[in-house]
Amino acid sequence: MSRENITDIAVIGGGASGLAAAIEAKTIMPNAKVVILEKLDRVGKKILATGNGRCNLSNIELGEMHYHGSVRNAMRIIGATPSAKEFFGSIGVLCTADSKGRIYPRSNNAATVLNALRMRAEELGVIERCGFEANFIESTDNGFRISSVSGDKYPCRRIIVAAGGYAAPQFGTDGSVIRLLRSKGCHTTKICPAVAPLRVRPELLKGLKGVRAKGRVIAYSGGQFLKEEVGEIQFTENSLSGICVFNMAHLFSKYEGKLKLRLDLAADMEHEQLMGYLRVIHYQRGKHTTDELLTGIFQRNLASYITKRALGKPLTDKISSLNEGDLRKIVQLIKNLDFDVTGSAPWKDAQVTSGGVSGECVDDRLQLRKEKGIFLCGEILDIDGDCGGYNLQWAWSSGVFAGRNCAESLRGARL
Numbered sequence: 097m098s099r100e101n102i103t104d105i106a107v108i109g110g111g112a113s114g115l116a117a118a119i120e121a122k123t124i125m126p127n128a129k130v131v132i133l134e135k136l137d138r139v140g141k142k143i144l145a146t147g148n149g150r151c152n153l154s155n156i157e158l159g160e161m162h163y164h165g166s167v168r169n170a171m172r173i174i175g176a177t178p179s180a181k182e183f184f185g186s187i188g189v190l191c192t193a194d195s196k197g198r199i200y201p202r203s204n205n206a207a208t209v210l211n212a213l214r215m216r217a218e219e220l221g222v223i224e225r226c227g228f229e230a231n232f233i234e235s236t237d238n239g240f241r242i243s244s245v246s247g248d249k250y251p252c253r254r255i256i257v258a259a260g261g262y263a264a265p266q267f268g269t270d271g272s273v274i275r276l277l278r279s280k281g282c283h284t285t286k287i288c289p290a291v292a293p294l295r296v297r298p299e300l301l302k303g304l305k306g307v308r309a310k311g312r313v314i315a316y317s318g319g320q321f322l323k324e325e326v327g328e329i330q331f332t333e334n335s336l337s338g339i340c341v342f343n344m345a346h347l348f349s350k351y352e353g354k355l356k357l358r359l360d361l362a363a364d365m366e367h368e369q370l371m372g373y374l375r376v377i378h379y380q381r382g383k384h385t386t387d388e389l390l391t392g393i394f395q396r397n398l399a400s401y402i403t404k405r406a407l408g409k410p411l412t413d414k415i416s417s418l419n420e421g422d423l424r425k426i427v428q429l430i431k432n433l434d435f436d437v438t439g440s441a442p443w444k445d446a447q448v449t450s451g452g453v454s455g456e457c458v459d460d461r462l463q464l465r466k467e468k469g470i471f472l473c474g475e476i477l478d479i480d481g482d483c484g485g486y487n488l489q490w491a492w493s494s495g496v497f498a499g500r501n502c503a504e505s506l507r508g509a510r511l
């Protein structure tokens with residue numbers, strides 16, 4: 097095969113990790129021909145939707161506890177690559193952190209992040225080939241041949257697979273490349289949505305659709321405490337949502353059918369403090385109906401819901417008819433509102449994939465153990481991070497890392 101016909105490095109997927117990988121590979125090996133093969137009509141569509149259009153691209157508090165999955169050396173890889181501030185600073189994107197440590201571009205605009213990545217890739221001479229949906233990889237004497245759904249063939253020496261997972265298929269990620277790698281003998285772990293709402297029985301959410309409340313979410317399984325987070329909880333007609341619930345979604349994979357969420361809707365108050373408050377209200381509002389008991393603590397729908405679920409009595413009764421035991425039941429429910437998790441959200445509502453190609457399938461350079469010359473990065477691997485910039489940080493770092501190792505594996509080759 098002539099030099100003109102073979103690409104040195106083909107990157108499958110032009111998302112966050114694929115763009116970072118292509119930039120790093122071309123920086124290290126300027127003479128290498130680096131091509132991004134992207135299924136959609138343009139690269140980086142998902143980046144535009146991140147952080148509600150603001151792109152929460154990293155977090156100042158990076159640590160192992162924020163990552164889940166079988167890729168065990170994530171922190172080593174993150175530590176071996178430039179920080180997000182350094183990486184983006186080097187391509188002209190200045191970053192700033194909010195009070196919770198979440199790092200955003202100063203522009204507060206995801207499009208500027210994508211534009212800067214694309215400009216840098218273009219300056220270096222990375223080629224974008226959009227509308228190429230890879231569906232087959234075969235080995236050849238020179239390396240590999242990637243076929244597309246429409247029958248195009250793409251010969252290359254090395255491959256970086258950066259095609260993401262199953263989450264948010266509206267941005268091009270439907271797990272097809274995970275299936276492709278499975279057919280090549282890669283072992284995949286259990287796959288389910290992460291950073292996503294969790295389903296509960298809809299009859300337990302009657303009247304709560306659209307309600308938001310501050311509180312603590314505690315995840316349990318079989319009486320065992322798993323994790324807790326404080327933040328805004330959102331109720332939909334069939335799910336619990338909000339960042340603190342999103343961060344519990346990865347537990348569904350391991351504890352399917354046995355996962356419980358307990359909401360403490362007055363996390364900043366002790367039981368007895370709440371009782372004291374309710375005793376006063378009970379005295380003051382005695383002539384009013386019980387649906388007014390919690391007016392002032394919760395918004396109307398949530399206030400009625402709690403009173404009804406705690407007492408099982410009509411809300412038309414007078415507050416004066418409640419006794420000490422009734423007030424205690426209400427306090428108990430405010431602090432322990434339990435839901436059995438019945439399922440996870442549909443892929444379109446998930447931000448991330450829990451599970452993927454097992455960490456055991458790649459070596460410490462993120463190269464497939466069974467097929468040398470193919471490197472993996474980003475969400476396609478079995479690793480997912482908490483909400484707060486951790487997933488994009490993994491995408492940039494693993495992309496840079498795979499891009500660097502892939503380019504270095506070509507050293508000495510006649511390009």
Ligand SMILES: Cc1cc2nc3c(=O)[nH]c(=O)nc-3n(C[C@H](O)[C@H](O)[C@H](O)COP(=O)(O)OP(=O)(O)OC[C@H]3O[C@@H](n4cnc5c(N)ncnc54)[C@H](O)[C@@H]3O)c2cc1C
Pocket residue numbers: 108109110111112113114133134135136139140141142143145146147148151152153154228229230231258259260261263264267268269270272273446447448473474475476484485486487488489491
């Ligand atoms: C709405 C939303 C908001 C988010 N917000 C944040 C946030 O603020 N902070 C954060 O850290 N994380 C966020 N995430 C998660 C984060 O965007 C992803 O974890 C990250 O983009 C994964 O990067 P990736 O390169 O592995 O995959 P992706 O960015 O998903 O890119 C994969 C690319 O591969 C292409 N592709 C797929 N199959 C093929 C194929 N067969 N052939 C060729 N190309 C293919 C896809 O079209 C896509 O362009 C968000 C996700 C969503 C959906």
